[in-house]
Amino acid sequence: MDSRVVNKGQLPELLDKLARDHTLIAPVREEENVTLFKKVSGASEVQLDYITSDVSPKGCIFPQTEKTISYTYTGDTLEMKEQDEPPKTVLFGVRPCDINSILALDPVFEGKFLDTYYLEKRKNTVIIGLSCSTILSTCFCTAFNSGPCDGKGADLMFTELGDKYYVEVNTEKGSSLVEAYSQYFSKGDTDKLAKAKEEQAKKLEGQFRRKVDLEGVKQVLDENFELPYWDKVFKKCLGCGICTYVCPTCHCFDIFDYVTGEFTGDRFRCWDSCMFPDFTLMAGGHNPRPSRKERVRNRFMHKLKYHLDRYNLDGCVGCGRCISKCPVNIDITQIIKDLKEVGQNA
Amino acid sequence: MMDVIQQLREQAKKLLEEKKVEMVIGFGEGTELARTTPVFITNPEEVSALTWGPLCANNLVKYLIDYQNLPGNVAVVVKGCDSRSVNRLLTDNQIDREKVVVLGVPCSGQLDWKIVAAAVDPAAKLKGFSDDGESFTVNTDAGDYKFDKKEAMLHKCLVCENPNPVVSDITVGKEQPVKNYEDRFAEVKALEQLGTEEKSVFWDKQFSRCLRCYACRNVCTVCTCRTCVFDQMQPMWVSKRNNLSENTAFHLIRAFHVAGRCVDCGECDRVCPVDIPLRKLNQKILKDLGDLFDAPTPGSEAGLASPLGEFATGDPEEFM
Amino acid sequence: MHNPSPLTPYPATVTKIVDETGDVKTFTVEFDDPQVMENFGNKPGQVAQLSVFGEGEATISITSAPTRGKFLEFSVRRVGRLTNVLHQFEVGQKIGVRGPYGNWFPYEMMKGKDLFFIGGGIALAPIRSLIDFALSDQYRKDYGKVEILYGARSYNDLCFKHDLFERWPNCPNTKVYTTLDRPEEGWDGHVGFVPNYVEEVNPSPENKVAIICGPPIMIKFTLAVMEKLKFADEQIITTLEMKMKCGIGKCGRCNIGSKYVCVDGPVFNLAQLKQLPPEF
Numbered sequence: 033m034d035s036r037v038v039n040k041g042q043l044p045e046l047l048d049k050l051a052r053d054h055t056l057i058a059p060v061r062e063e064e065n066v067t068l069f070k071k072v073s074g075a076s077e078v079q080l081d082y083i084t085s086d087v088s089p090k091g092c093i094f095p096q097t098e099k100t101i102s103y104t105y106t107g108d109t110l111e112m113k114e115q116d117e118p119p120k121t122v123l124f125g126v127r128p129c130d131i132n133s134i135l136a137l138d139p140v141f142e143g144k145f146l147d148t149y150y151l152e153k154r155k156n157t158v159i160i161g162l163s164c165s166t167i168l169s170t171c172f173c174t175a176f177n178s179g180p181c182d183g184k185g186a187d188l189m190f191t192e193l194g195d196k197y198y199v200e201v202n203t204e205k206g207s208s209l210v211e212a213y214s215q216y217f218s219k220g221d222t223d224k225l226a227k228a229k230e231e232q233a234k235k236l237e238g239q240f241r242r243k244v245d246l247e248g249v250k251q252v253l254d255e256n257f258e259l260p261y262w263d264k265v266f267k268k269c270l271g272c273g274i275c276t277y278v279c280p281t282c283h284c285f286d287i288f289d290y291v292t293g294e295f296t297g298d299r300f301r302c303w304d305s306c307m308f309p310d311f312t313l314m315a316g317g318h319n320p321r322p323s324r325k326e327r328v329r330n331r332f333m334h335k336l337k338y339h340l341d342r343y344n345l346d347g348c349v350g351c352g353r354c355i356s357k358c359p360v361n362i363d364i365t366q367i368i369k370d371l372k373e374v375g376q377n378a
Numbered sequence: 379m380m381d382v383i384q385q386l387r388e389q390a391k392k393l394l395e396e397k398k399v400e401m402v403i404g405f406g407e408g409t410e411l412a413r414t415t416p417v418f419i420t421n422p423e424e425v426s427a428l429t430w431g432p433l434c435a436n437n438l439v440k441y442l443i444d445y446q447n448l449p450g451n452v453a454v455v456v457k458g459c460d461s462r463s464v465n466r467l468l469t470d471n472q473i474d475r476e477k478v479v480v481l482g483v484p485c486s487g488q489l490d491w492k493i494v495a496a497a498v499d500p501a502a503k504l505k506g507f508s509d510d511g512e513s514f515t516v517n518t519d520a521g522d523y524k525f526d527k528k529e530a531m532l533h534k535c536l537v538c539e540n541p542n543p544v545v546s547d548i549t550v551g552k553e554q555p556v557k558n559y560e561d562r563f564a565e566v567k568a569l570e571q572l573g574t575e576e577k578s579v580f581w582d583k584q585f586s587r588c589l590r591c592y593a594c595r596n597v598c599t600v601c602t603c604r605t606c607v608f609d610q611m612q613p614m615w616v617s618k619r620n621n622l623s624e625n626t627a628f629h630l631i632r633a634f635h636v637a638g639r640c641v642d643c644g645e646c647d648r649v650c651p652v653d654i655p656l657r658k659l660n661q662k663i664l665k666d667l668g669d670l671f672d673a674p675t676p677g678s679e680a681g682l683a684s685p686l687g688e689f690a691t692g693d694p695e696e697f698m
Numbered sequence: 699m700h701n702p703s704p705l706t707p708y709p710a711t712v713t714k715i716v717d718e719t720g721d722v723k724t725f726t727v728e729f730d731d732p733q734v735m736e737n738f739g740n741k742p743g744q745v746a747q748l749s750v751f752g753e754g755e756a757t758i759s760i761t762s763a764p765t766r767g768k769f770l771e772f773s774v775r776r777v778g779r780l781t782n783v784l785h786q787f788e789v790g791q792k793i794g795v796r797g798p799y800g801n802w803f804p805y806e807m808m809k810g811k812d813l814f815f816i817g818g819g820i821a822l823a824p825i826r827s828l829i830d831f832a833l834s835d836q837y838r839k840d841y842g843k844v845e846i847l848y849g850a851r852s853y854n855d856l857c858f859k860h861d862l863f864e865r866w867p868n869c870p871n872t873k874v875y876t877t878l879d880r881p882e883e884g885w886d887g888h889v890g891f892v893p894n895y896v897e898e899v900n901p902s903p904e905n906k907v908a909i910i911c912g913p914p915i916m917i918k919f920t921l922a923v924m925e926k927l928k929f930a931d932e933q934i935i936t937t938l939e940m941k942m943k944c945g946i947g948k949c950g951r952c953n954i955g956s957k958y959v960c961v962d963g964p965v966f967n968l969a970q971l972k973q974l975p976p977e978f
Contacts (some may be wrong), residue, residue, distance in 0.1 A: 062587060065492075066653045086652055087589065097620040098588070100705050105751040108794035110709045126410035144961075145704040145946035169410055170812065240795070241500045257975040267417040270440070272593035274651045284950030287943045288754045290617055297752055301705070302618050304943075304951070305591070310609055311951050314941045315756075315778030318914075319952070320954075320978045330977075331952075341956035359597055359649035360436065361408040361415035612779045 034201040036210055037220030044075035046216040050122045051185030057092045058124040059085050083166045088130050090137065092123050093153045098304040100149065106295045115149060121157040127174040128353040131161050131185040133280030137345040140283050141165040158205050161186030167239040170352030172365055174237060175244035179234035193227045198225035244365050252375035253337040261374050265367065266328040273305035275354035281347055306331055332367055379431055379507045382483060382551040387425040389481060389548050393453050394422040399479050400450030403441050405434040410502045412494035431507045432514045435488045435532060437643045439463035440599045442473050451480035458540035461643035462677030463599035469681060472602050482546025484554040484623060487527055487535040489514060492630055498523055528559055532646035539563040544678055563665045565658055565690040584654045594646035594656055600639040633659045638667060638684035641677040670694050704946050707749040707794025708734045712787055718857040721776045722820055723785055727793060728769045735768045741802035742827035743937055743965045745944050748772060749794025753780040759822040760798060761828035773823035773857060798965050799945040803811040803828045804933060806840045812842035814901045816920055818892050818912030819850050822857050824937045825911050847894040847899060851959040853885055875899055893919035903929040910936045931969035938964045938978055954978050
């Protein structure tokens with residue numbers, strides 16, 4: 033694996049150049065307390081010291097709302113226009129958990145039916161990861177074979193070390209970017225920095241407060257669909273969509289038309305949430321998941337079992353957003369712990 | 379504060395043992411030191427799960443709507459602000475007074491849990507709280523942490539009208555004085571000073587990041603419609619497209635739908651995952667209702683009708 | 699190069715509309731580009747997404763067998779927003795179609811066997827594709843006796859009357875049993891619920907496959923009868939209905955446990971169904 037060094041002082045210039053040549057999406061501090069991934073026009077807008085974004089950056093590849101087709105329809109005639117090819121994009125500053133989530137989303141949108149909306153954005157996007165330097169009390173990425181400095185899945189992985197960024201060049205895409213902006217990527221003393229990074233990773237890994245052990249949890253869920261435990265969990269759930277909308281691996285969507293004129297309209301797809309009653313409500317009135325109990329169970333089953341069953345990948349990456357955002361403190365790590373206990377007592 | 383917890387547990391135990399209620403809804407310890415979580419207790423042996431303190435921001439009255447059809451009665455722990463929701467639900471005929479036991483707890487303020495979480499050693503274990511007048515102290519096994527009320531309390535607590543429950547069957551803890559740290563509508567007044575263009579810029583920025591997760595609606599105690607207008611498909615008043623126009627429509631429709639009924643519990647504001655200052659919207663309407671109709675905060679007295687739900691000959695009608 | 703999206707429908711035209719019952723119509727749809735039909739390759743039991751522009755999409759089972767011709771038929775009950783609009787369609791109107799989606803009836807595995815179809819109400823539509831497939835000149839020799847037991851609330855609620863009373867009874871080695879829930883003036887056929895009628899007809903499980911589709915309550919009681927008649931779980935095949943949006947296993951709503959009905963279903967045998975959580 034190739035590696036490079038970027039001087040901290042030169043990063044703003046590099047980001048400015050990237051923004052000039054591409055669509056640059058990076059963490060931006062919206063309000064005092066809100067950090068979101070947004071399109072930026074230069075380094076000055078980028079919040080380099082963010083810890084975690086309030087909403088995951090998955091929306092850059094799988095937008096909350098996207099037009100799939102525009103149509104003109106008179107009854108007797110029909111014309112459709114598909115989406116334009118997405119722009120060349122650089123997604124800068126992605127944390128390891130969020131990179132891991134993109135790897136978990138890939139197989140959903142690949143497969144027999146290639147989801148071109150996702151895959152073309154994925155193809156046109158260079159992902160620049162950024163190692164963490166602060167571990168929040170809600171973080172638990174280490175439970176999912178990742179870590180605060182894990183560059184798996186990133187095209188380039190930046191780790192801040194003193195006045196430098198140590199840059200791991202993980203893919204062809206990353207390598208081409210380094211080449212195109214070679215004046216910013218020096219060869220430097222990468223061996224020393226690689227070692228420093230490893231030390232930093234080890235130090236940070238020691239700071240995780242949540243020790244999450246998944247051993248046996250899937251087995252409990254494999255063997256038990258009905259558990260009295262779910263009756264306990266769902267009671268406090270408000271049935272809002274926070275957990276699913278801030279989650280970096282949730283991928284459910286809805287498709288609907290929006291009429292723009294007498295003969296014209298757009299078809300959209302937009303995020304949907306399995307926590308909403310109408311998610312599974314059929315036109316005739318039947319609902320296979322009629323209450324919050326079934327919906328809450330489905331969400332955790334999806335994260336801890338279904339995704340694994342289908343793609344052999346974890347459906348959670350330990351970003352901790354659903355924990356910190358849930359208004360009633362439903363905590364997936366507590367659920368994991370409780371399910372383990374249920375298994376041991378069975 | 380620890381004796382309040384003790385008394386709460388005793389009262390809950392008694393209610394359950396004497397079969398006066400089937401369930402007690404209260405606050406329990408959360409999965410982090412700075413958090414609490416709603417608990418639903420049906421077994422008198424489990425009342426030790428109940429807790430209380432300055433980290434109990436949730437308005438548990440919302441859950442009464444879920445359990446209104448239980449055969450037995452339900453007890454619910456409420457703060458002063460939450461108690462306004464009880465009155466409001468009674469006025470709207472959403473709950474049966476006979477079936478609800480209100481466990482009122484006078485409250486001297488609620489801390490913003492995020493501020494506490496950021497300050498406290500994440501590995502620390504909670505030992506207790508004390509209210510020192512102008513500050514709260516959080517006692518942990520890793521030391522004591524002092525939080526200045528003015529800095530760390532939820533905004534709604536700085537301008538609290540009802541520290542003591544306005545409706546309560548069993549009151550636990552001693553009465554608290556009303557103490558306002560600033561003009562109740564200071565924030566709204568500041569916004570009112572802005573020009574139309576500036577107001578538009580301010581709200582556009584807020585609404586554009588709305589996720590449409592509907593947490594503000596789902597947590598709201600006056601959102602009791604069986605089919606919400608935003609879930610309605612036929613006709614679809616607001617589409618699922620997430621953009622400024624639809625998001626603005628969502629928030630404005632909601633604000634006007636709860637106008638005159640919003641009890642200013644601030645839950646919408648607290649739960650918003652992207653920190654949209656929703657309470658400012660509701661407070662603006664509250665302030666106008668006060669200015670126009672001399673209306674008190676909805677729910678602050680039993681049986682208060684909504685000023686927008688009835689006609690009085692003295693109503694202002696400048697637009698006519 | 700920009701690839702065509704799997705969510706973009708193919709333009710098609712409604713070429714025929716048949717009123718089946720008061721609230722069911724069958725729409726014959728032909729693709730505007732004949733090449734699309736050549737490549738469509740629908741198999742009996744699969745579904746498609748119909749686009750009613752301005753309203754969105756709905757998942758509808760393809761009720762015609764591929765052996766019938768270069769068109770698709772969809773029987774649609776007027777039940778919601780989109781189907782309301784669809785019911786106002788006229789011949790010649792454009793519609794969007796994408797698919798085919800999902801698995802199909804295991805017609806290969808059924809070769810050499812007798813087929814016993816059981817349907818109720820609108821739910822004859824999904825199995826009609828297999829009935830017509832098995833009765834087609836091309837494949838009739840592959841299957842033994844074909845029996846169709848079908849019931850509805852009233853005569854007016856019977857779908858596919860032309861098939862039931864004219865086309866199918868005249869096919870070789872084929873028997874049609876029709877029943878109405880309640881007696882009705884002018885009806886001299888069988889009266890009674892589908893499960894009871896199945897018990898009366900008393901099909902032997904020997905070398906037979908039962909294909910069942912109907913409202914949940916009918917399925918529930920029919921399955922009890924089938925068990926009594928000693929049909930093995932593997933001999934009982936059904937097709938499920940779930941709310942679907944994408945049809946391609948991505949939008950996440952039609953899951954039953956780890957399975958997506960749109961790609962792993964909608965056809966399941968009873969043994970498979972018993973492996974799934976009861977969430978449908």
